[in-house]
Amino acid sequence: MNIIKLDAINSTNDYLKTLLQRQFVENFTIVSAENQTNGRGQMGSEWSVEQGKSLTFSVLVKDLLLEISHIFHLNVAVAVSVVEALSFLQIKDLAIKWPNDIMAEGKKIGGILIENSIKSDGEIFSIVGIGLNVNQKNFENLQKASSISILKNQEFDKQEILATILQNLGRNISLVMNKNTEPIWEKYHSVLYKKNVPMPFENTHGQKFMGIIQNVNQEGKLLIKLEDESVKKFNIKQIKMLY
Template identity: 80%
Template sequence: MNIIKLDAINSTNDYLKKLLQRQFVENFTIVTAENQTNGRGQMGSQWNVEEGKNLTFSVLVKDLLLEINHIFHLNVAVAVSIVEALSFLEIKDLAIKWPNDILAEGKKIGGILIENSIKSDGEIFSIVGIGLNINQKNFGDLPKASSLAVLKNKEFDKSEILTSILQNLGRNISMIMNKNTDPIWKKYHSVLYKNGIPMPFENAQNEKFMGIIQGVSQTGKLQVKLEDNLVQSFEIKEVKMLY
């Protein structure tokens, strides 16, 4: 496992993408940064961190996904790997908020951004970007954000948490390669935020409605039971949870 450690970079995902354009990069190469100046979340949102306080890293995954409709298996494996690593730290109420947020006690402590590239021969390269709030305590005007240090009132060793996440990720990726994805999906749904609980949503037309999450499909669509008892599937840009 090749680890590239950087002091500061605009984005570890972008750094890894540019490296791939210039040279051969070993599978599971990891890029970490103490300070990421232009981190991104889902749909272009910013991910701002205090220098040296948190984990910001990217992992190259290739030779894993053979079909485009299997891409969300990787999202599930990454999210579950983070939850498994943090559960050993006795972090309470860990949850995965669809599609890619990590929550604890109802607050956002981490996010995942996976960027996939499909080559002309059909090979899929995935760059897995992970941001996890570890020792940062001030989040300004972000009342829904938190960190491990805030939740547990102590500081954590970032390198130990990184190692644990990568170990879990390696195991879960092996399960995908062996086509044994059911246990990963079962774990994912067991910690899926608000699964089976009535809650408000807003669609792309800014219309609010009530629904009950039924789960996530194999292709990553959120399945919501509506007031007429019909189950509708939503893409990432089609709906957001109001919480």
């Protein structure tokens, strides 16, 4: 496992992508940065970090997915790996907010961005970006954000957390490789944020409605029971939860 440690970088995901264009990069190469100046979340949202306080890193994963329809298995493996690592710190109410936000006590403490590419020969490779608020204290006007340090009232060793996440990720990726994904899917659904709870949602047209999250299917679509008792599938670009 090759680990590249940087003091500051625009984005660890972008760094890995550029490296891939220039040279051969070993599978499971990790790039971590003390300061990430242009981190991104889902759908292009910015990920702001306090220098030296948060854990920001990316992992190259290749030779894993054989079919494009299996991509969300990796999302599940990564999110579960992070939650499992944080559970050892006895953080309360850990949850995964679909598709890839890490929540604790109703606050966002981390996020995952996975960027997939398909080569001309059909090979699928993924760059897994993870941002975790570890010792960050200042979130300006981000009322829905928090950190592990705030929740536990102490500071933590970021490298120890990184090592635990990577250990879990190696184990869970092995499950995906061996087509034994049931355990990670079971864990994912067991900590799915607001599952079976009536919640307000908003679609791309600005229309608001109530629904109850049932689960997430193998394609990564969110299944919501509507007020007329029907169950509808949504992808990430079609809907957002209002909380």
